[in-house]
Amino acid sequence: MSAVAWICVASLAAWLWLLAGQGFFWRTDLRLPPRREPARWPAVAVVVPARDEAEVLPASLPSLLAQDYPGRAEVFLVDDGSSDGTGALARKLSERHGGLALTVGSPGEPPAGWTGKLWAVRHGIGLARAREPEYLLLTDADIAHEPDSLRELVAAAESGGFDLVSQMARLRVASVWERLVVPAFVYFFAQLYPFRWIARKDGGTAAAAGGCVLLRADAAARAGVPDAIRHAVIDDVALARAVKRSGGHIWLGLADRVDSVRPYPALADLWRMVARSAYAQLRHNPAVLLGTVVGLAVIYLVPPVGLVVGLARGDTTAAAVGGTAWLVMTATYLPMLRYYRQPLWLALTLPGTAFLYLLMTVDSAVRHYRGRGAAWKGRTYGAAPEAAPDSRA
Incomplete structure (x- = not known):
């Protein structure tokens, strides 16, 4: 030959x-695992790090405020040094739409050794700590959730005994370049981190999708996050690795009702x-x-x-x-x-x-x-x- x-x-x-x-890795049938409603709905703090997100916030934050959750839930949006009025807009959206209680905080510039997002997440968790939440929902400012998203995530975590449940939000696919690049982005990610391997308790593969991560508060404390991963550029994978290393059971799959509203219209x-x-x-x-x-x-x-x-x-x-x-x-x-x-x-x-x-x-x-x-x-x-x-x- x-x-x-x-x-x-x-x-x-x-x-x-x-x-x-x-x-x-190429199969796309892995959605939220089988779940049933718990007898008692645990308290949840939703932490949203946001830096210059005024453009997308009107399409995402109201979906969090409108969560139909039977237990106690609050939203903590952390304005990470925005210059476009992100924090003020968040307050206005809360006043206009109502729903879950919203707290807006600002941590100031991150110290050396911290990425801005993780410094904001740390501040948000600190704000929520006084409410003693049992779960933290870490979600990005460009992610829109259907009204039952939080309920379904918590039910999946409680039913499966998971310490971390993450869904890869469906990214926007509208422009020509988005059609060519975005599905491949998720395809390559799944090839590198096969979702079925992530859920294995005895396996070494760990990953999460930073746009939607439900995390038990005690698992976060046990893993020392976010402090233990404060310098991580790929923070979602680092978070999952820290939780799994500390003995946590994690799960990652594709989302049907969690969507990114951030546009990527051009190849650049x-x-x-x-x-x-x-x-x-x-x-x-x-x-x-x-x-x-x-x-x-x-x-x-x-x-x-x-x-x-x-x-x-x-x-x-x-x-x-x-x-x-x-x-x-x-x-x-x-x-x-x-x-x-x-x-x-x-x-x-x-x-x-x-x-x-x-x-x-x-x-x-x-x-x-x-x-x-x-x-x-x-x-x-x-x-x-x-x-x-x-x-x-």
């Missing part, structure tokens, strides 16, 4: 392993979202970066290239094996496109989207070495070795 054919064989072997041996918006943390995910390690680039190329780029080159050269083996690998790749992407209600033909674009992610990852490393690191809303964070937890922890 030709060298191209052998490379295609390696790619096909990788895809067959991913298909069956990576926790069935999505590029910044990925590039700001991609190299942190690789622990700022050049060798891991190189391995990731090679891996993405072999797994996602070789199949279509092998098919085209094989057909052009009359190399039937390369064409057949490359085409088969591309077919398997395409089949694994279809469930995610269905979940996002997108045309199934977009599955054929996955190699191109993977190439974009490869470039975003390289750009993330370039930004890091140029001193721009993980930049977000006017803040830039340096490299903390613990900031990028891996899937084994």
Whole structure:
């Protein structure tokens, strides 16, 4: 066989392993686990860190205030140094819509060693502590919840004995670039952190989706969060790792009724979202970066290239094996496109989207070495070795 054919064989072997041996990551049927209403509804504090979120807050905060929860629940929004009137707008929305009680706090600038979001979360938990909540719902300011969201999350945690229940909010998919990039973003995340492995008590895989995390207050104290992860750029995965390491039982799945309202209309918006943390995910390690680039190329780029080159050269083996690998790749992407209600033909674009992610990852490393690191809303964070937890922890 030709060298191209052998490379295609390696790619096909990788895809067959991913298909069956990576926790069935490509399936999208993992929703909230079976649940029943508890005899007593525990008290919940909803903590919302917010920095310059006036644009999205009218679409998200009223959904939290309107939660139909049988127990005691309060919302604590932490204005993290906003310059657009986020805190004042939150108070106005509370006055207009009513519902759950709202407290707005501001912690000031984070001290050295803290990311702004986690400093805000710490302040919010501190505000809530006087109410002695049994659960904390950590949710981002761009996340909208259906009225029964909190009830369903608590019922799932109580029924399953989970210390952490997280749902990956359905991200907005409206623009052309959102259609191309967003479903793949969730697909790649699930491939790296298979949801079925996360729920295993004896497993090492840990992850959460920061937009929607229900956490037992005693589990948070036992894990020492957020202080223990204060420098984490990828804070949701770091949070899940800390809880699981301390003996907590965690769960992560896809959401049906929790949605992100933040728009990413242009490629530049999505590029910044990925590039700001991609190299942190690789622990700022050049060798891991190189391995990731090679891996993405072999797994996602070789199949279509092998098919085209094989057909052009009359190399039937390369064409057949490359085409088969591309077919398997395409089949694994279809469930995610269905979940996002997108045309199934977009599955054929996955190699191109993977190439974009490869470039975003390289750009993330370039930004890091140029001193721009993980930049977000006017803040830039340096490299903390613990900031990028891996899937084994």
